[in-house]
Amino acid sequence: MAHGALYRLRQDLFVDAFAFRPMPPLEDAKVARWVPWLPERIRHWARWLPHFLVGFFSVCVFLASFTTGYGMGPVRGVLVGGFSLLVAAPPALTLFRPVGAYWLSLGAFVVSAMADALFSEYPSPFSGSTFLTLLAVMTLVVLRTRPRLAVEMWLVTFVVGAGAMVITRHGSGELAPVMAFSGMVLICAAAIRAWREERQHVVETQTVTAEERSRRTLLEERATIARELHDVVAHHMSVIAIQAEAAPYRVKDTPPELATSFATIRENAVAALTELRRILGVVRSEDPDAFADTNPEAPQPTLASLDSLLDSVRGAGLTVEAVTTGSPRPLPQGVELSAYRIVQEALSNALRHAPGADARVEISYVLGGLGLRIVNGAPSRLAKPSPGAGHGVLGMRERVQMLGGEMTADHTEDGGFEVAAFIPVSSAAGETTTGGSRL
The missing domain is CATH 1.10.287 (Helix Hairpins)
Structure with a gap:
């Protein structure tokens, strides 16, 4: 276990510590969800808000550190300015090289402890803004990388802080409360990071599940x-x-x-x-449709069987009106079957999602093909939850596209739903069907 812990510590904090890992801007969807009242152009720049906040914090740290050495003479002022830059650079560096920013901030903490031991009358490694900046850098690193770095950086900082207190000959009374406070802060940061990773994992899993369900359907x-x-x-x-x-x-x-x-x-x-x-192959499986044929050897239904379908739907409680325009004529059997299935699925959806509504089925025999329109009104009572919603529309669309047609399915203004499809039929196909029916 100790060997594994040391190996992970080495992999996380030492191997490629200064690797370039830029933090991407926020997603447009998140920005739109958080600040929907912002104009679109400003919302585009709001994606970089975390980068701006971290940069602003670095500038504030630099000014706070540099102000302490103001008026100390040119030589000491240059030293103080360089040290202030060393302290203020790591927060900004977390945006690009997070682990390297931790080491740079830890080095600034050691330099500050040594300077206090040499020039301060009451040296303390944890006094001033250097350790607070180190704690802020560790928090940013945990939020940017992985939760276990919180424990690893805390242990390394604890060892370095204890060594600094021994070198500066300062009492160890501050070590326990300071490390306890920093541990609480890092635990909170690790919990936030773990929650974000879990939430992202759940979203990805749901997306993959939805795609797999659609593909399977x-x-x-x-x-x-x-x-x-x-x-x-x-x-x-x-x-x-x-x-x-x-x-x-x-x-x-x-x-x-x-x-x-x-x-x-x-x-x-x-x-x-x-x-x-x-x-x-002969695919024989139970049909989930409410009005499917129970006999797998029965002939496939056509538009001539539409009256029995409408009677079944009316018996289930849906008021349906059927209108046929144009001159009915024999169509290819694949077109007849697909048209029947589209009407069947649309009426089944009306029964499931719009209880108490009225439906209308329009069949139009036109010169270039067959037009279908199935529309239902708004439900008069609350519909029960129906798993697999949307799969019927997917199947209807697949049938229409297979025959080279077009289909639309959308909600109507009065709260109902409309399915409209056009299936092209060439005159040659109609003549072939007619001839085949005479054999």
């Missing part, structure tokens, strides 16, 4: 989308394989070349289906 949503896309593509590939296998039997005297082509189409469809299952 995104991956889960993508896995769900992959499962649904697998079901959609697998359905069409199965239809192709079945039609290719049955086509030769529908034509009398089928040419061998045509039969070979149909067989190749079927083999490629089956191979693509197998590869699709191998890459995507």
Whole structure:
């Protein structure tokens, strides 16, 4: 234990003691939180307020030390001025080289003790402003570095102070109360530093946890989308394989070349289906949505199933009005499924976060695609806390971006919430869907 303590003492106070470690300015968020009433330009310069305060303290120490030697003659005045600079420099040096500032301040303390022993009638190492400046430097070093330096610097200062009292032949009566007082000050500084480190660690942990939760939610949503896309593509590939296998039997005297082509189409469809299952997999997990299908083998829902969804929502206590504009037409199954899921998630959010509110679902069939708008009013009663808030919006946004669309989700002026999305659909895709539905 003693070897480990000496090793840490050497690493903290001796190795790279004068290394350049500048103190960064305050963060803009902290300054805005502490002094929000300051103009923005002045608030930008307020980030350097700790540096200014430490520099001002150094100037005050220099003036206080230099004033004691004023009018003592040119030679002694120069010595006093140099010593005053030696005492006042360490506080400012803590902004750039904190451990080196401690050693420089400790050296000034030793020089002051020797000068008192030579020139003072009643020498005392702890009299004057030198030791107070040393204590201030130790406090700044602890606040800037790590809490354990408080104990290490206190022990070194205790040993040096005891040696100075022996050399100056001053009684040891001052040593115990002075070191007790300095120990209390350094303990307070170490506690503040430890609290700041713990708070910063908690903030970083919360940030990492939130990012990890969002990433996990995104991956889960993508896995769900992959499962649904697998079901959609697998359905069409199965239809192709079945039609290719049955086509030769529908034509009398089928040419061998045509039969070979149909067989190749079927083999490629089956191979693509197998590869699709191998890459995507069939992701089967419980759906957290309130109105999800309980049967994993059931067909994926489309906008044609929207009436049953609205009935379920109304049965749960939400008043919903559905409006359809434009001419309804068949859309690609991926678009239909994503549109259904967006409406489902938006209504689920309205149930969770806006109890007692009215909702409106608008579906617009336009020339370039499909428009969705789900809006609900302000809640009429207090909503229960709902863990995972915001993940549904993340999933909806992921679906829309996957299809090349755009989406907005924000609060309305009356205290409600609005989700608006546009999913582009090309005319070729609509024709392909229509043709596929006739097979």
